[in-house]
């Protein structure tokens with residue numbers, strides 16, 4: 001195994017997962033692709049997202065990637081099964097953290113913030129069947145929120161108003177635990193915390209995904225702490241814009257390159 005880990009999302013949201021991957025694999029070579037020309041995935045047809053997921057996976061494999069993380073709940077719901085059918089390398093997906101939230105709630109009501117694509121997927125329905133038990137699960141899609149993060153707008157009044165609009169029905173139903181079921185929302189954690197108050201638990205999934213990746217590929221990685229850490233960043237959208245926004249969200253300054261034409 002060459003130790004290159006490829007990560008993709010519809011946009012910059014997956015950088016929140018990449019952060020946890022970097023912590024688990026301090027010296028791995030990372031490649032991140034933001035599918036910015038096609039963001040948001042939420043609301044797009046399943047076959048569209050599936051096609052993009054295949055295209056991005058082919059690009060990542062062309063760059064020497066030997067494990068893939070779908071740092072996107074929506075793309076996982078739409079495409080993880082068909083990616084695993086077509087590609088033989090390990091592919092780790094993610095889904096809203098229902099199980100830990102159900103364990104954490106004291107009020108017996110859990111709210112899920114996610115895209116409409118995730119909430120309407122068969123995978124999400126199966127997840128609830130498996131883990132919800134007696135707990136009431138209240139869902140809320142959040143149109144417009146991904147776009148705010150894509151603009152690097154993490155704390156404006158408009159972003160706050162959207163968060164108030166989407167969280168208030170969940171709190172009104174008695175939810176004491178909110179699942180951040182979209183990787184973009186992780187970047188809004190401070191603002192969401194400010195809006196919902198300190199007594200509402202926020203459950204994120206990024207760290208669990210990185211641990212899952214570690215379990216999947218540990219045996220094949222000779223030494224995950226050896227080698228030169230690198231991170232390369234790509235976008236299907238505007239490279240200058242992606243460079244600016246990604247640099248504000250990643251731990252270091254980023255130079256984003258545009259994907260080659262065949263992958264756009």
Ligand code: DGL
Nearest residue numbers: 010040041042073074183
């Ligand atoms: N970040 C993605 C997710 O986790 C999708 C956001 C979008 O493109 O709608 O679901």
